[in-house]
Amino acid sequence: MATVLIVDDDPISRDFLRTLLGYRGHQACEAADGDTALMLARRHLPDAVITDILMPNLDGYDLARMLRSQPATSHLPIAFSTAHYGHEEIEPMARACGVRDVIFKPAQPNMVLATIDALLGADSAVPQGQSGDLAGAVGAVEDGDGDVAVQGQQPGRAADEPAAHWRGLAADFAHRLAETHRLTRSGTWDLDPATGMIMLSFGLCDLLRLPTGRVLIEQLRQRVHPEDVAKLATIAGNTWRTGVPDRTEVRVADMDGAVHELIVSCRATAPGRRLADTPRTVWGVAQDVTQVRHAQRAHLQAQAEWHAERRAVDAIHRAVLPSALPTVAGVSLGAIYRAAPERLDIGAGWYDAQQIHDGRILLSVGEVAGHDQPAAAAMAPILAALRAYAFDDPEPVRLLTRLNRLLIGSGQGDMFVTTVVAIYEPGTGRLRMANAGHPVPMVFSPGGAAGPAFAALRRRGPALGVFPDAEFIGQHLTMAPGAVLCAYTGGLTDRHSGPTAADALRLPAAVAQALGDLAADQPHRPPDAQDLAERIVGEVLGGNPADDDICLAVLWATEDGI
Missing domain, CATH: 3.60.40.10 (PPM-type phosphatase domain)
Known part of the structure; x- marks a missing residue:
């Protein structure tokens, strides 16, 4: 029996993975954020880690980097679990911190079990008498609507994982992820310096009202405020040459002419985490903070006006x-x-x-x-x-x-x-x-x-x-x-x-x-x-x-x- 550390701020996601690990005969240790997971990994070394990426405080990407940087945990197999990133978006992130396996949510149970088996090693992960998939036990197939269904219960096994349960989990995943995506107003981008092409996630495409996620650098440069073009190019160039992450804040106009204030992070695939024949790419995350900055400026303006009024009245008071x-x-x-x-x-x-x-x-x-x-x-x-x-x-x-x-x-x-x-x-x-x-x-x-x-x-x-x-x-x-x-x-x-x-x-x-x-x-x-x-x-x-x-x-x- 192996111990797997599950890291996710969504309790339903943790319950889903814990159930599948229990089916395979493994024990689950849970954490709701990266800081707690790091503490648990230091106290009780797990056999593997499955972590969400977008979490409060320490996110999954930085958790994986910190686990890799410490001798006691550098060898741990790690898998990402995500619903915010596509295959092209997650690949450079996974390579950068030595993560090989990715679970895309909402996931079919048999796909998750296959990832767990690969993470731990199939021979030791499958209990005796069970196959590597759900045949003869819990078989997950897609119905005509793309929902997850469960069939083939073992004789005598209680039907504690009905199809409705998995369909409910999948629907709840989709609802929660859509709401998180809407509220955070963020997305990822990937730049290939060789071609000058930028791949934008769906969230950024929707934010900037772009018809496609494939944009040339020159096309995007035209929408960046002239005062911010130089610093955006500087951090991207420095990160591509040195691999040192950086971030800045820029103003970008969408297709409707509205100006958005974005915090843009910039990272590069680490030389030790990519194939020798794979060129370094630059990627990052952008978050819209327009409303936050507007509120900050309004607050500072109100404070300045109040202090000016108070100073004037206080001066009159003291003159009396x-x-x-x-x-x-x-x-x-x-x-x-x-x-x-x-x-x-x-x-x-x-x-x-x-x-x-x-x-x-x-x-x-x-x-x-x-x-x-x-x-x-x-x-x-x-x-x-x-x-x-x-x-x-x-x-x-x-x-x-x-x-x-x-x-x-x-x-x-x-x-x-x-x-x-x-x-x-x-x-x-x-x-x-x-x-x-x-x-x-x-x-x-x-x-x-x-x-x-x-x-x-x-x-x-x-x-x-x-x-x-x-x-x-x-x-x-x-x-x-x-x-x-x-x-x-x-x-x-x-x-x-x-x-x-x-x-x-x-x-x-x-x-x-x-x-x-x-x-x-x-x-x-x-x-x-x-x-x-x-x-x-x-x-x-x-x-x-x-x-x-x-x-x-x-x-x-x-x-x-x-």
Whole structure:
């Protein structure tokens, strides 16, 4: 009993060969692709291999080449099994990798058995009491329609291989192969350099709308794009001279004038795999990738347009933010705006820090609801109005009240705004703050060995632009030297992958870690709020991209008014 490795991505084809091998008394080992077959052949050396040619990953042609290239498997008899290639197409491929026998699908059982016998050696392949064909057992003949029929069952043998079974296999083979041929839009070609004649498979003839599969090089050259003629001739010439395979991509017009983009591979019959008096020929496979290339170009164009639009809007967004933060004795200011890298929509968050009269500082962080262009466009006038109101009356509660009336009266529909407004007096450390529906800011006070203590300023009113008579609550406190105020938009703490509350709780730990790292790295430098803001964002994100645009403003009260 011999062991035959069957390699085919079609389970029905494997079942067909396994049945015939079992009839001959042999054992079958199966694989659905060339990679798996190569692994099985290395682990358990078979006596022979029957492999399909067109398979995913490693195809049958390259499988045969790799088996031939390895000492342990170079001696194995190999047979191709194919429905995509004709006799003229498969012959140079088989010669190139030392394959002598070919099974053309759909095949008659007696023809397959004869090939198996030849592959293994007829004397050892036929069990005692059985002939080399199906006489007295399973006799396969063609009926008038060309279908495969089975007759002559052995006396007492169960009729487990009826004619209907073989006809069903043949019909299924034909259907599957026709569908594969249609979907892959590929075919083979053979070139005889001596005559200049190219033989095209049926698939390529149909693709290019050619009336015949025999075409002269000059006739086909006229249909190749002028820019691609030279490279196609170059790889064919190099492969014919050196035997080294190559491939390229060319544009070819069919008989109707439609242009097809083809990946064309080029191979040559190896000198050691052809008869001495047989000239080297060049052959290969061509696949139509026109639709794939069109989709790739459309995708690249869409990406380029999106990136251009995003860059333009992001530039406008950044132009609304202050170009530089004020330098004021007794306080260090830092701020960050970071756009979410992969979002298609547009954020409308802001930070702002302005020095108003009497040396006080106006600090605000806010966000216009929505991720579209109207929301981004509304950000500039809102921020301008807030700055103007602050110079007139720097009381946070009254600032929010006036801004709310402005938004209600402007008739912006369902647009609303959340913001935190703070007024800080560097000389006294006094901080006055009001919140309109925004994430609560936090104040971190310097601590001892346990690290800084933090307090969330949780008094907040409704968002702006919702209720005409909305009331807001002020909050006053004094910041000691070394204390830090952090105000931010929800993009810093919100995550799509987990609860918002769990992410928000990471902010105090991130600020404490950033303060500790900054003190360790720069123990003798004055407080740098910008450096601190960047470290905070890095700690919170942990190297991951943000799910939304981020605005963070940091106000750091310095020691002794430095």
